[in-house]
Amino acid sequence: MGMPVRAMSRLAWRNLWRNYRRTLIMLLAIALGVWAMIFMTALLRGMVDDMVRQGVSALPGHVQVHAVGYRDDPSVMHSLAAPDKALLEVLNSKQVLAWSSRVKVPAMISSEYDNAGVSLIGVDPEGELALGFKAGNIVEGRYLTAVDDNGIVVGKKLLHRLETRLGKRVVVMSQDPENAISERGFRIVGVFKAELESLEESMVYASRDVVQSMLEMGTDVSEIAVLGFDYRAPEGLASRIRSVVPAETEVLSWLKLDPYLGTMMRVMNGFVVVWMVVIFLALSFGLVNTLMMAIFERVREIGLMRALGMRPSAIVYQILVESIMLLVLGLVIGNLMALGTIALLKDGIDISVVAEGMEMMGASSMLYPVLQWADLVLANAVVIVLGIITSLLPAWRAAQYRPVEALGRI
Numbered sequence: 001m002g003m004p005v006r007a008m009s010r011l012a013w014r015n016l017w018r019n020y021r022r023t024l025i026m027l028l029a030i031a032l033g034v035w036a037m038i039f040m041t042a043l044l045r046g047m048v049d050d051m052v053r054q055g056v057s058a059l060p061g062h063v064q065v066h067a068v069g070y071r072d073d074p075s076v077m078h079s080l081a082a083p084d085k086a087l088l089e090v091l092n093s094k095q096v097l098a099w100s101s102r103v104k105v106p107a108m109i110s111s112e113y114d115n116a117g118v119s120l121i122g123v124d125p126e127g128e129l130a131l132g133f134k135a136g137n138i139v140e141g142r143y144l145t146a147v148d149d150n151g152i153v154v155g156k157k158l159l160h161r162l163e164t165r166l167g168k169r170v171v172v173m174s175q176d177p178e179n180a181i182s183e184r185g186f187r188i189v190g191v192f193k194a195e196l197e198s199l200e201e202s203m204v205y206a207s208r209d210v211v212q213s214m215l216e217m218g219t220d221v222s223e224i225a226v227l228g229f230d231y232r233a234p235e236g237l238a239s240r241i242r243s244v245v246p247a248e249t250e251v252l253s254w255l256k257l258d259p260y261l262g263t264m265m266r267v268m269n270g271f272v273v274v275w276m277v278v279i280f281l282a283l284s285f286g287l288v289n290t291l292m293m294a295i296f297e298r299v300r301e302i303g304l305m306r307a308l309g310m311r312p313s314a315i316v317y318q319i320l321v322e323s324i325m326l327l328v329l330g331l332v333i334g335n336l337m338a339l340g341t342i343a344l345l346k347d348g349i350d351i352s353v354v355a356e357g358m359e360m361m362g363a364s365s366m367l368y369p370v371l372q373w374a375d376l377v378l379a380n381a382v383v384i385v386l387g388i389i390t391s392l393l394p395a396w397r398a399a400q401y402r403p404v405e406a407l408g409r410i
Helices: 005-016 020-058 085-091 125-131 156-162 197-202 208-215 235-242 259-297 299-307 312-344 352-360 373-399 403-407
Strands: 063-067 098-110 115-123 138-141 151-155 169-175 181-192 203-207 223-227 249-253
Touching (some): 005 312, 020 259, 020 373, 063 235, 085 223, 085 235, 098 125, 098 208, 115 125, 115 208, 125 223, 151 156, 151 169, 151 197, 156 181, 156 197, 181 208, 197 203, 203 208, 235 249, 259 373, 312 373
Parallel strands (some): 115 203
Antiparallel strands (some): 063 223, 063 249, 098 115, 098 223, 138 181, 151 203, 169 181
């Protein structure tokens, strides 16, 4: 290019700081833009991850196994046999983090003063804890202790609606396989509080064996919930389970069980790229302006270098090097700002002031930024690639000056 790379780089660095005020302003703009890209992406990722986590917790599991027709009519008429040997081998494999079989049917719960429609869930207490139910969510009393525990755990909001309290008896009614009404009295042994209040009013937990006995189901269950290691890629686990169950059994991942959440996650991946490009487009005007002004100030200098034999390609290279140096400095500052902000907010952001709106979206009142290294790399790549493309116009403009015309300018 007519000049050693090292010398060209030193010249570009010195040119960058000729007007240090303009350079500092542009650095600040780039740093703030990079900070906004990374930090806002982390907030959006955190919100979507929380919505998915809440949704998976409510389902629960990354994969669920049902009898065909159960999701349209969740009654005991559409029950599954207990897992056989082939299915147990898959459920107990290294690909599965936890699993549990459950009875889940619509029911009516009544106290002395009121009644409500709920989902009666018969669970294996240990299996439910492994799937994600937190014992710490029990705010009064205790959790279920065994599959034959005679107590019932209800939500705090439902407790208030029924105008009852811990230790009181309630009656739960549902239909058995003969379409007859089965009912049983339970004593409230625990009260849970969920991050989404809607779950407190719609679900009650009893022991699986007790519910099976009440509904005369034998050992049949309504669903088998399976938790894998990666909620972002549940289809592999679903396929493996599907290969060992009868054809009339329905095996679905949470992406199919809750299409809204699945769509949210896919849209989020595309939105991240759009967000970063939009932010940089706003920055690009400042970058072009900075480089163009630097060129206009150095027209005679560029003409002199051309007269001394510097090729146009070397002029382009020098302007691009200045641009890359400016971008890299801005990236370093912006990355440090973003990482520092995310570290400071690792305990979450309390957005309880809009908790009701967030609950409608399926998210909790605490927002935790989630930084994915892929997003960090993508943000830096977008800035570098688009920054170089943006710098080509000023660089090309500088290379077009003719030595005689440039030297003649005042």
